[in-house]
Amino acid sequence: MDRRRIRVLLVEDEEIHRVVARAVLRAAGVEVEEAENGAEAVRRVRESGAGGGSGAYNLIFTDKQMPVMDGHEATRQIRAMGVATPIVAVSSDSLPPDVQAFITAGANDFTPKPLTKEKLGHILAKFGLA
Amino acid sequence: MAAAMQLNTLMSNMFATGLLDDQFQQLQMLQDPSAPDFVAEVVTLFCEDGERIIGELAKLLDKPAVDFDKVDAFVHQLKGSSASVGAQRVKNTCIQFREFCQGKSRDGCLKTLDAVRNDFYDLRSKFQTMLQLEQQVQASFYPKQ
Numbered sequence: 499m500d501r502r503r504i505r506v507l508l509v510e511d512e513e514i515h516r517v518v519a520r521a522v523l524r525a526a527g528v529e530v531e532e533a534e535n536g537a538e539a540v541r542r543v544r545e546s547g548a549g550g551g552s553g554a555y556n557l558i559f560t561d562k563q564m565p566v567m568d569g570h571e572a573t574r575q576i577r578a579m580g581v582a583t584p585i586v587a588v589s590s591d592s593l594p595p596d597v598q599a600f601i602t603a604g605a606n607d608f609t610p611k612p613l614t615k616e617k618l619g620h621i622l623a624k625f626g627l628a
Numbered sequence: 629m630a631a632a633m634q635l636n637t638l639m640s641n642m643f644a645t646g647l648l649d650d651q652f653q654q655l656q657m658l659q660d661p662s663a664p665d666f667v668a669e670v671v672t673l674f675c676e677d678g679e680r681i682i683g684e685l686a687k688l689l690d691k692p693a694v695d696f697d698k699v700d701a702f703v704h705q706l707k708g709s710s711a712s713v714g715a716q717r718v719k720n721t722c723i724q725f726r727e728f729c730q731g732k733s734r735d736g737c738l739k740t741l742d743a744v745r746n747d748f749y750d751l752r753s754k755f756q757t758m759l760q761l762e763q764q765v766q767a768s769f770y771p772k773q
Contacts, residue, residue: 514673
């Protein structure tokens with residue numbers, strides 16, 4: 499798959515993490531859209547024509563702690579729309595209970611912050627986007 | 629030339645003394661002509677975050693009744709920023725800090741706040757020098773006519 503057609507939604511409230519993750523994603527040739535909290539992420543997924551299928555995004559990265567709506571709730575709501583897009587949690591909280599909470603909410607995978615070229619490579623390969 | 633050598637020495641020292649880790653090198657590799665100020669942008673964000681968070685931590689730990697959950701949340705945020713910029717020593721001090729938060733030890737938190745403050749200001753000072761030297765190196769390659 500041409501990476502230039504891969505659309506990723508990055509859900510992150512803190513600017514430093516958005517800046518770094520954006521750079522890693524763009525360096526990999528993916529198209530990045532951003533949401534600063536879970537509610538905005540849910541809105542973007544809904545407006546992207548999601549529902550009953552894979553939606554317009556090929557991959558969603560989400561942080562956990564965010565204002566308005568956190569990553570767990572955003573994941574639950576995106577799944578409740580019937581969106582099957584892979585969701586990967588990216589969080590500094592990486593203890594087993596934190597990971598399990600995301601998986602229970604419907605995430606497909608978890609990676610500790612910060613997102614790096616190597617981690618992104620593994621994730622894209624895992625979901626057939628490499 | 630002198631600025632370039634000073635910059636190399638500074639960077640080598642920052643890695644050798646554990647101030648920075650591999651993540652900073654990852655950031656340097658992400659900088660290119662399409663994002664020529666990327667490292668400076670991330671460093672600036674880290675310095676702003678760090679200054680703000682350390683101020684909040686000092687206020688919280690000065691209260692008669694310490695809200696350790698709030699303290700932990702701020703330390704968690706600083707740890708995350710540190711990890712993203714490659715600030716290894718600050719990050720490791722934050723890890724210790726969180727242990728004192730979870731143990732609800734005010735004394736432990738205060739001592740570690742001092743340590744994180746010292747580590748942060750040391751790093752910030754070196755980052756400022758780094759950015760100044762980079763500008764001098766750039767100026768020597770592209771002198772104004």
